Amino acid sequence: MSSLIAWIMRAIPFGTIIMYGAMGETITEKSGNLNLGVPGIMYLGGFAGFASAYFYENNVANPNPVLSVIIALVCALVASALGGLIYAFLTISLRANQNVTGLALTTFGMGVANFFGVFILDGATYSAAPIANKAFAAKIPVLSQMGVLGQTVFSYGFLAYAAIVLAIVLHWFFNCTRAGLNLRAVGENPATADAAGINVTKYKYLATCIGAAICGVGGLYYVLDYNQGIWATTGQIEALGWLALALVIFTTWKPLNAIWGAYLFGILYWLYQFLPSLLGITVSSAMTDLVQMVPYVVTILVLIAVSMRRKKEDQPPAHLGLAYFREER
Amino acid sequence: MPNTQYAIRLEHITKTFGEVTANHDVSLEVHHGEILSLLGENGSGKTTLMNMIAGIYYPDEGEIYVGDEAVDIRSPRDALRLGIGMIHQHFKLVDVFTALENIALCMEPGEKFDLKKVRSKARAICEKYGFALDLDQKVYEMSVSQKQTLEIVKVLFRGADILILDEPTAVLTPQETDKLFAVMRNMKADGKAVVIITHKLHEVLTISDRVAILRRGEYVGDVATKDANEAMLTEMMVGKKVELDIERPLPVNPTRRLSVHHLSVTGPEGGRVLDDVSFDAYGGEILGIAGISGNGQKELLEAIAGLQRADGGAQIQFFAPGAEDKPTSLIGKTPKDIRDAGIHLSFVPEDRLGMGLVGSMGMTDNMMLKSYGKGHSPIVDRKSPRELAEEVRTELGVVTPGLNTPVSQLSGGNVQKVLVGRELAASPIVLMTAYAVRGLDINTSYTIYHLLNEQKKKGVAVIYVGEDLDVLLELCDRILVLCGGKANGILDARTTTKEEVGLRMTDLQSNKKEVRA
Secondary structure, eight states: HHHHHHHHHHHHHHHHHHHHHHHHHHHHHOOOOOOOOEEEEEEEHHHOOOOHHHHHHHSSSSSHHHHHHHHHHHHHHHHHHHHHHHHEEEESSSOOHHHHHHHHHHHHHHHHHHHHHHHHHHHEEEOOHHHHHHHHHHOOTTTTSSHHHHHHHHOOOOOHHHHHHHHHHHHHHHSSHHOOOHHHHHHHHHHHHHHOOHHHHHHHHHHHHHHHHHHHHHHHIIIIIITTEEESSSOOOHHHHHHHHHHHTTTOOOHHHHHHHHHHHHHHHHHHHHHHHHHHHHOOOOGHHHHHHHHHHHHHHHHHHHHTTGGGSSOOOTTTTOOOOOOOO | OOOOEEEEEEEEEEEEETTEEEEEEEEEEETTEEEEEEOOOOTTSSHHHHHHHSSSSSSSSEEEEEEEEEEEEEEEEHHHHTTTTEOOOOOOTTSBBBBHHHHHHTTTTTTTTOOHHEEEHHHHHHHHOOOOOOOOOOGSSSOOHHHHHHHHHHHHHHSEEEEEESTTTOOOOHHHHHHHHHHHHHHHHTOOEEEEEEEEEHHHHHHEEEEEEEETTTEEEEEEEGGOOOOHHHHHHHOOOOOOOOOOOOOSSOOOOOOOOEEEEETTTTTTTEEEEEEEEEEEEEEEEEOSSSHHHHHHHHHHHSSSSTTTEEEEEOOOOOOOOOOEOOOOOOOHHHTTTOOOOEEEEEIIIEOOOEESOOOHHHTTTTTTOOOOOSSOOHHHHHHHHHHHHHHHOOSSSSSTTTTSSSSSSOOOOOOOOHHHHHHOSSEESSSSSTTHHHHHHHHHHHHHHHHHHTEEEEEEOOSSSHHHHOOEEEEEEEEEEEEEEEEEEEOHHHHHHHHHHHHHSSSSBBBOO
């Protein structure tokens, strides 16, 4: 029982990271832009959030936790949105190949974060922002004390709950608002959206930048909450970014599915640690990485199932990955 | 001179795409309460012209007036604001949306997002014009005519005064067409200006008040429909016959090489794109295939070449020289099967750099596409393709910096020479060409005609799909006319007239189908 609780308590924070990545990417993909730069953008967001919190803590006499949260959030949002802007400019205005641009952005984001990280680390293997970490990871005061329920449901930082709220808001946005309808039309059939008088370029830019900003929050959550406020030379963010991309496919582009899908991915990812205690299966250390691949296997199974069912609603936006040019003949 | 009786007026509109002039100095006006037919062959610039009104393209020169006012239509949004609605030939609908959601996309920018209001307004439009439309149906579940109804409701929802319909009847059954025409008459009675783009003459005569004719991007003139007849419209559409002086030797000893019987092909959307076509092609003659593009030419050639699946009951037989009594069936064979069976069938497709050649490879490598499988060595033989490439280059005069320069960097004419050269090198028995001279200059075109004639003299059965009627009439021996995927007669190219071919291209002669060859 206790190991099951521990498993859930691992899986939910882990799921939260990729949930942010997946939700951001879902917004981007709904506009028809396939941004493979999610890992890089999560790096940008995570590093910008960490660096700003770190400098705030170390340069102010009495750092205020709330202020450090706000500073870190704003910096993470802005930095990752800028990453999205690079992608948007290259693919929308210059009509560069989306796959190549996205992959380049991944390399770029990782490079930028690690390059500037060197100055903060200053020779050490890691540095920390404890005050920001404490603020981000603060549990819900009373509820988290309520036994098993408190441990498994109420013992996470506020961003974990914000992710769930955001997923519900996104679901409402896509399905019940005009901007959401227009955005989906842009991703499905930009020529139609254009002919209906929708500003395709504007929607694509906004969706890409806002989507990237939300991806960045995933990176921020990883560094300042999940990773205990530590920026280190070795990072796991990239792997998480790819997992977020897989999650988008797993959810069939529906934000509500991202909630349970992300936690399921978390549970599967940590499967190797809990297999021995729960099911009595021992996993040799050589097999760990193989077991960690299960989320990807599940994604592939979902892909196969979806393509076999041929349900139009479960397909990616029809114009995903393609540039739009009105006068094309 | 501004005049309020016009709904919309175009003055001296010119639009070019690269070196191609789509519209040249076109002036045109449409009145309120009028249905204007815009008539012209394929590529005559009808759609381009209308797209400029709808804000898809922006004219290079000229002015557009809506009412009295000179307007600048820079985007579809501007067009909608001016009350211009266009129903495009390829529907502009989002497949995974319901009808209602598609209509909601067309709401005014400032309007409150209220699907209930959209629904009641859409219902009101449906009732007024008598449309049967399920607003909650997803577009991908709709039939073509339902989709078109939705498009019309969309345009009316936005409150358009000027309606443009681009070949609206192309995909409709006759009953559906009648319904559409009733709707158009309703709109006309409502004082709206309606433009219908079409090349079906009987429809022009049924529905419109006035006909404006475009030919090769230029405005030919207009006639009131009550004063017009089919022959006169055809002549205005295809123009006077132009003498081209293409050599045409008489067929020597024609032998049947290819026999097609009851060939039908089902399109991706379910309808028959090619419907029960039968003909024979003889060695030593050029068989022309005429038709407005998209009437089954592509499917016909591809079905023969093994690239399209023919519907059941079809027969395609190939008669090899010396084995005229033992035909080989091509049905169900892939292009590789056909080649492996020793059948010399060459195909110069319409899409030269997509289907014919690989644009990023040089001439040598493109020649190798046909020979890489030869021999047993795991290493491909580059020598003979290089020799072939050199031969094609000198004999056809291909202008290229080198044999390894990517062919996509060559001009259109040179690309075609490379492709034709390669196909002729396979010493075909049957040679099929689709729009072989499209986009080529006069000299290169004549080079291609000459090459085809050479093949004809060698006893090859040449099939020439073309769009220029003057060329078809002077180059070919017989002309098969396709209309709506059906064979609309085979004419003797030496005796038939341009009007006859034009008429058969636009009007199905179901009762008077005659074969005169």
